[in-house]
Amino acid sequence: MFEAMTWVDEDVLLDVLNSTPLVDGVPQDLLADPAEARAWLRQRGGEGSAQERDAVREVRDALQGVLRGALPVSALGPFLEGAGCRPAMSEQGVEWSLDVLPGRAMSVGVVLAWDAVRRARPGRLRPCANGECRLFLLDRSKTNRARWCSMAVCGNRMKARRHYQRTHQPPAG
Numbered sequence: 444m445f446e447a448m449t450w451v452d453e454d455v456l457l458d459v460l461n462s463t464p465l466v467d468g469v470p471q472d473l474l475a476d477p478a479e480a481r482a483w484l485r486q487r488g489g490e491g492s493a494q495e496r497d498a499v500r501e502v503r504d505a506l507q508g509v510l511r512g513a514l515p516v517s518a519l520g521p522f523l524e525g526a527g528c529r530p531a532m533s534e535q536g537v538e539w540s541l542d543v544l545p546g547r548a549m550s551v552g553v554v555l556a557w558d559a560v561r562r563a564r565p566g567r568l569r570p571c572a573n574g575e576c577r578l579f580l581l582d583r584s585k586t587n588r589a590r591w592c593s594m595a596v597c598g599n600r601m602k603a604r605r606h607y608q609r610t611h612q613p614p615a616g
């Protein structure tokens with residue numbers, strides 16, 4: 444009935460959030476195709492089941508909404524359903540493990556990973572500042588001034604646009 448949780452780290456959390464990129468202006472879902480989703484999930488510590496894929500897509504959509512300010516944090520509540528902590532005695536003392544419903548290890552892990560990032564790095568997981576980009580970034584820098592999912596893609600694109608606007612503005616006056 445229950446299975447152990449797979450730990451979801453920051454990189455996998457970001458991969459999940461960024462699995463709906465825009466390609467040539469068309470929204471994609473990297474988890475839409477069952478076979479591709481299975482490989483994608485397994486590469487990131489998941490089991491690759493259809494149940495897991497559905498749960499990850501749902502938690503992804505909700506979490507994207509929360510990070511964009513379109514949904515309240517409470518929208519993530521249902522994804523924790525059936526999860527519980529279980530203490531067990533080891534040589535070192537009591538150790539806690541997390542039990543989840545079948546196929547929910549990764550989706551629960553995503554919520555827990557988001558919460559851990561939110562506490563440890565408040566405000567640093569955020570949408571790319573390019574309004575035409577659907578990706579998210581986790582700013583790990585000291586200055587916390589990153590605005591783009593990637594300097595190579597959105598950073599340069601937005602710089603070029605600003606440069607174009609500056610150099611093509613009608614003369615004032």
Ligand SMILES: [Zn+2]
Binds near residue numbers: 571577592597
């Ligand atoms: Zn971007």
